[in-house]
Amino acid sequence: MVVDALTEAEVNAIFHALADATRRDILGRVLTDEQSVSALARRYEMSFAAVQKHVAVLERALLVSKRRQGREQLVQGEAAAVGRARRLLADYEELWRSRARRIDDLLAEPEPASRTTTSTTPIEGDAG
Amino acid sequence: MTVLSTQRDVDALTLTFVADFDAPPERVWQVWEDPRQLERWWGPPTWPATFPRHEFRPGGRSSYYMTGPDGTQAWGWWRIVDLDKPRRLEYEDGFADDKGEPTGELGVTRGVVTFEDLGGRTRMTSVSTFESAEQLEQMVQMGMEEGMRGAMGQIDELLAESRV
Numbered sequence: 497m498v499v500d501a502l503t504e505a506e507v508n509a510i511f512h513a514l515a516d517a518t519r520r521d522i523l524g525r526v527l528t529d530e531q532s533v534s535a536l537a538r539r540y541e542m543s544f545a546a547v548q549k550h551v552a553v554l555e556r557a558l559l560v561s562k563r564r565q566g567r568e569q570l571v572q573g574e575a576a577a578v579g580r581a582r583r584l585l586a587d588y589e590e591l592w593r594s595r596a597r598r599i600d601d602l603l604a605e606p607e608p609a610s611r612t613t614t615s616t617t618p619i620e621g622d623a624g
Numbered sequence: 625m626t627v628l629s630t631q632r633d634v635d636a637l638t639l640t641f642v643a644d645f646d647a648p649p650e651r652v653w654q655v656w657e658d659p660r661q662l663e664r665w666w667g668p669p670t671w672p673a674t675f676p677r678h679e680f681r682p683g684g685r686s687s688y689y690m691t692g693p694d695g696t697q698a699w700g701w702w703r704i705v706d707l708d709k710p711r712r713l714e715y716e717d718g719f720a721d722d723k724g725e726p727t728g729e730l731g732v733t734r735g736v737v738t739f740e741d742l743g744g745r746t747r748m749t750s751v752s753t754f755e756s757a758e759q760l761e762q763m764v765q766m767g768m769e770e771g772m773r774g775a776m777g778q779i780d781e782l783l784a785e786s787r788v
Contacts, residue, residue: 507757511637584757585632585639587764591668592641592750593627598665599655603647 506558507584513557518542519550526560527573534568628747637754645746649739652746653710656680656737666690671698677724682707687724701726713737719762730762731755 513519522536537547551571554560560571631640645652655661659678667673667690677687686702699720706714717733718726733754740747754760 507761511757584760584764585637588639588752588760589630589632589641591764592630592639592752594668595665596627596641596643596645596748599652600645602655602661602664603645603651 509557510559513553513559516550516553518547519554522547522550522571523554523559523573526571530570530572532565532568532570533562536571637757637760639750639752641750641752643748644742645748647746648744649710649741649746652739652748656713657709659686680704680707687720689722689724697722699724710739712739730759733759733763 514523518540521540525531525536525539533548533551534544536551537544540547551560551562551569554571555562558574560573563570563572626644628642628644629640630642631638633639655665657680659675662678663673663675666675666688670693671690673688673690675686675688677685679685682704684704686704687699688702689697689699691697699722701718701720701724703716704713705716706712714734714736717735718728719730721727731754733752735753736751738749740749754763
């Protein structure tokens with residue numbers, strides 16, 4: 497209903513992949529344009545192998561896909577997967593927005609606020 | 625009520641939410657302290673929350689369940705880490721079994737809520753920190769109002785963040 501079904505491993509892979517600034521930068525670049533690993537490697541002050549490793553982490557998280565063209569490996573962002581990761585926090589933010597609206601409604605009522613009992617056994621200030 | 629700002633930190637799995645309310649901090653504090661008031665806003669109308677136990681003091685425990693549209697009960701617990709009425713509240717929130725006992729699964733959400741007196745109004749800042757993305761996903765699934773979704777522009781945000 498709310499989020500597309502992702503396994504725990506998938507979700508963790510996505511967040512791990514996005515936790516690194518270089519990988520976020522790579523992802524940002526390949527979401528708009530497919531780029532070769534060697535072209536990406538030229539942009540960073542790190543080895544081709546290091547960039548290749550970053551791409552592999554993104555690939556495991558299904559955030560990018562790779563295809564071979566001649567001697568080049570081309571990297572393309574998978575926009576839908578990226579959206580899912582960020583949507584989790586966006587959804588949680590919506591939850592707090594809705595809570596704030598309900599608090600606001602509650603505060604607008606004349607005091608004392610309603611004592612309607614929807615619960616069974618109110619144990620307030622339990623001494624235990 | 626005015627929502628002033630929200631901040632999502634994907635790396636740290638933290639959401640900061642700031643809203644102003646048209647009531648003094650003592651009154652806003654009550655909607656957390658009184659379980660009957662808390663029940664009216666913690667869960668959405670489609671997943672209302674019930675707090676059979678609510679010990680609103682440092683070290684106190686709360687048990688609650690949220691009832692879904694099909695009658696499913698999802699249980700949770702709170703532990704009040706610290707209270708400074710009516711200024712600051714720190715709590716832990718986790719998943720529980722149907723007796724309200726912590727399951728230990730999916731880790732603990734840490735919440736720190738501060739109430740700032742704006743002269744008759746209150747600025748409430750809620751900072752929620754998750755241990756794992758999976759836990760966040762469960763919270764969202766349990767706590768979301770049907771049909772209500774966050775903005776779909778997250779990819780644009782990501783692009784904006786990534787570009788130097």
